[in-house]
Amino acid sequence: MPLFSRSTRQVTVTDAGKEFAALAERLLNDLRIGAENVREMAAQPRGQIIVASVVSLAGAVLPGLVADYSRRFPGIELHLREGLHNMVTDEIRNGLADFGIGYVEDAPRSFATEDLGVETFHLVMRRDDVLARRTRIGLPALTDVPASWELGRNPQEQQILKIVANATEVGKMIMAPPGMPADRVQALRRAFDATMKDPEFVAELNANRVELGPMPGEALQKLVAELGAASPEIIDKVKAIYPLN
Numbered sequence: 298m299p300l301f302s303r304s305t306r307q308v309t310v311t312d313a314g315k316e317f318a319a320l321a322e323r324l325l326n327d328l329r330i331g332a333e334n335v336r337e338m339a340a341q342p343r344g345q346i347i348v349a350s351v352v353s354l355a356g357a358v359l360p361g362l363v364a365d366y367s368r369r370f371p372g373i374e375l376h377l378r379e380g381l382h383n384m385v386t387d388e389i390r391n392g393l394a395d396f397g398i399g400y401v402e403d404a405p406r407s408f409a410t411e412d413l414g415v416e417t418f419h420l421v422m423r424r425d426d427v428l429a430r431r432t433r434i435g436l437p438a439l440t441d442v443p444a445s446w447e448l449g450r451n452p453q454e455q456q457i458l459k460i461v462a463n464a465t466e467v468g469k470m471i472m473a474p475p476g477m478p479a480d481r482v483q484a485l486r487r488a489f490d491a492t493m494k495d496p497e498f499v500a501e502l503n504a505n506r507v508e509l510g511p512m513p514g515e516a517l518q519k520l521v522a523e524l525g526a527a528s529p530e531i532i533d534k535v536k537a538i539y540p541l542n
């Protein structure tokens with residue numbers, strides 16, 4: 298199919314040539330736009346960041362910051378994992394999170410930390426409470442103060458509050474398969490207790506500024522049994538106020 302018509306005096310573009318020229322111009326423009334888009338995409342950061350954070354910050358402060366970051370860097374997927382401080386530390390140590398947001402007082406020495414701010418806690422009480430007249434309150438003064446779950450107005454509220462309190466007491470559990478002989482369970486529990494008190498183990502924890510609050514297997518078993526005895530209605534109400542992960 299001829300694109301040009303040539304004579305001894307001039308060269309003219311045929312109708313097919315004009316159509317081909319228009320198509321070629323369109324293709325060149327598409328190529329130019331595509332190349333510009335590729336350059337823009339290459340200039341934008343891309344990837345995935347996983348952040349582990351304590352619950353108090355993950356639900357109150359970080360959502361707005363995450364949304365703003367996603368708008369500024371649409372090529373980066375930002376995943377937020379929330380939990381207790383021990384979970385944040387474990388996920389950083391195990392490589393499950395790129396960095397964490399928590400408390401630096403007991404951070405392992407192998408971690409690089411940076412202070413972002415100071416979180417303030419407030420003690421709230423009635424004006425007529427005997428402690429309200431004090432300017433400073435030490436832990437011994439709270440000996441006779443009832444536990445949070447004891448403030449429930451009825452047995453159901455007390456059970457809900459106790460389950461929530463127990464959830465904050467349990468961090469990482471070591472579990473055995475069902476049906477394990479009782480003597481073997483006892484042997485494993487005593488070995489665990491002995492490990493928690495082993496001088497070399499404790500020294501290594503202190504050297505890395507790792508704080509552990511071990512719970513004997515019998516006490517943990519009791520907590521699990523109390524949770525398992527709760528009715529589905531109670532569990533649904535607990536889930537509504539506290540995430541049981």
